[in-house]
Amino acid sequence: MSIKSRFQPLLEQRAKDHLYRRRPLATTAQDTAMQINGLQTINFSSNDYLGLANHPALKKILQETNDLSVGSGAAHLVTGHHLEHHLLEDELADWLGCDRALLFSTGYMANLAVQPALMQKGDWILSDKLNHASLLDGALLSAADLKRYAHNDMKALEKRLKQAQEANIQCLIVTDGVFSMDGDLAKLPEIQALTQKYGAWLLIDDAHGLGVLGQKGKGCFEHFGLTPDENTLIMGTLGKAFGTSGAFVAGSEVAIEALIQFARPYIYTTAMSPVNAKVTRSALKLVRDANVRRQQLKDNIAFFRQGATAIGLNLMPSESAIQPILLGDSEVAIAWSETLKQAGCWVSAIRPPTVPKDTARLRITLSASHTHAQIQQLLDALKAIQQKTHS
Ligand SMILES: Cc1ncc(COP(=O)(O)O)c(C=O)c1O
Incomplete structure (x- = not known):
């Protein structure tokens, strides 16, 4: 058996199940504003919680x-x-x-x-x-x-x-x-x-x-x-x-x-x-010495949660910098992620097997370096998707 004959069907199945992974290509430094796949975006998918990666x-x-x-x-x-x-x-x-x-x-x-x-x-x-x-x-x-x-x-x-x-x-x-x-x-x-x-x-x-x-x-x-x-x-x-x-x-x-x-x-x-x-x-x-940055991060988390709750998003019980929005279906999670990208916000869709079956989600991560204006842009984009979904 060739590698191709074993894996081609598995790769095709993965794509059909909306579980195929691709590597987004960054062409600028790791930061809250960066270029990924040629798009200028606000990055909400990094673990650079204190904004030190490009300090x-x-x-x-x-x-x-x-x-x-x-x-x-x-x-x-x-x-x-x-x-x-x-x-x-x-x-x-x-x-x-x-x-x-x-x-x-x-x-x-x-x-x-x-x-x-x-x-x-x-x-x-x-x-x-x-x-x-x-x-x-x-x-x-x-x-x-x-x-x-x-x-x-x-x-x-x-x-x-x-x-x-x-x-x-x-x-x-x-x-x-x-x-x-x-x-x-x-x-x-x-x-x-x-x-x-x-x-x-x-x-x-x-x-x-x-x-x-x-x-x-x-x-x-x-x-x-x-x-x-x-x-x-x-x-x-x-x-x-x-x-x-x-x-x-x-x-x-x-x-x-x-x-x-x-x-x-x-x-x-x-x-x-x-x-x-x-x-x-x-x-x-x-x-x-990052007390100020830790406070900024806390403040950003509170700002995001308040705004997300106000627009009726399905937030999970998290007080940390990781703020997932549970969507369930992988195809839906990808669609939300794609729409957010077009609105200038990079948010990864997390799907099985990384998370259990039927619990696909957007994983939003916040950094001390995000401004309220950047977070507001994300909230506005989420609100627009939410309204379109319910109309
Ligand atoms: C909870 C947890 N443990 C371990 C790791 C692995 O760490 P590293 O990226 O340094 O390999 C990660 C993420 O990458 C993680 O989220």
Whole structure:
């Protein structure tokens, strides 16, 4: 069988189901106003929550990296671990109040790394059903048994923990901090209490919380006034609020050493560029001092939600920068997204398998850098679609 004979029908079916993916082509810098597919648009589909990706201070640091090689040249355990990586790890750990942090090239790789490294045959991974795909894939790579619980269902989680305790099984609870396609938060106070009650371990993916949530932007733990304990690992991405790229896992001394020894997506890959590490150190300083930007983002979220509610849109219960509009049908989601593009607003349609069947949606993401005028343009365009749909 040729590759074509296997895949041509699958590709055609995907298109018929309105599930075909295409890559929008950006021809200007990542920003709230940018050119995509030749259209001048306001970008409402970026995770650059604090508007740092194109920040002049970071671009200036980039110009001051002549002493660094572009590539790291090797894996961290060979000769690729540069002082800039090491300092960034120390600074991230200090910021979050953890013993140590460990850099990864992407958040996807960090999530592939942790569960197989920590969990052994006979252990259970208890994972929220709406967790990011990378957490699911990480669980599937592990020798442990995967038990998924209904989204944020604390009763279902506790039931599993009780069963595990009776059978003397070690559990790792795995959850997004802010759910990436819904924008709601994990019930961290309950989850942490259950973790400690049953002697489980906890992996929080705070990709969309770090930099944004909490007074000082330290993410969902700070938001809830909690402190991660020694059996907790926090995964954070650098490609979202930090505006650069890469990721890290923060945790106890022993947990991080275990990852260095046993996490294959850490060991068998080239270290991120030292240039990226250096720029990210400056991004961390900006994130730490970004109180004004965090306030602007909050204000933009409130402005959008107020306007969207006023025009009767089906908003989801999210107070975060992720503001999905649930539409259900994939074809409808694509049609809305296309109409918004023509009105100068870039909003991606999110469809299965990224979200469950019949829950296609527009995923609007807001940034501190959006102006109210830009958000109003989106609201006006949404109102026009809404009126046309109901006329
Ligand atoms: C919740 C969550 N975890 C992990 C990732 C992966 O991070 P990265 O883009 O750095 O690979 C993403 C998105 O990209 C995400 O939304």
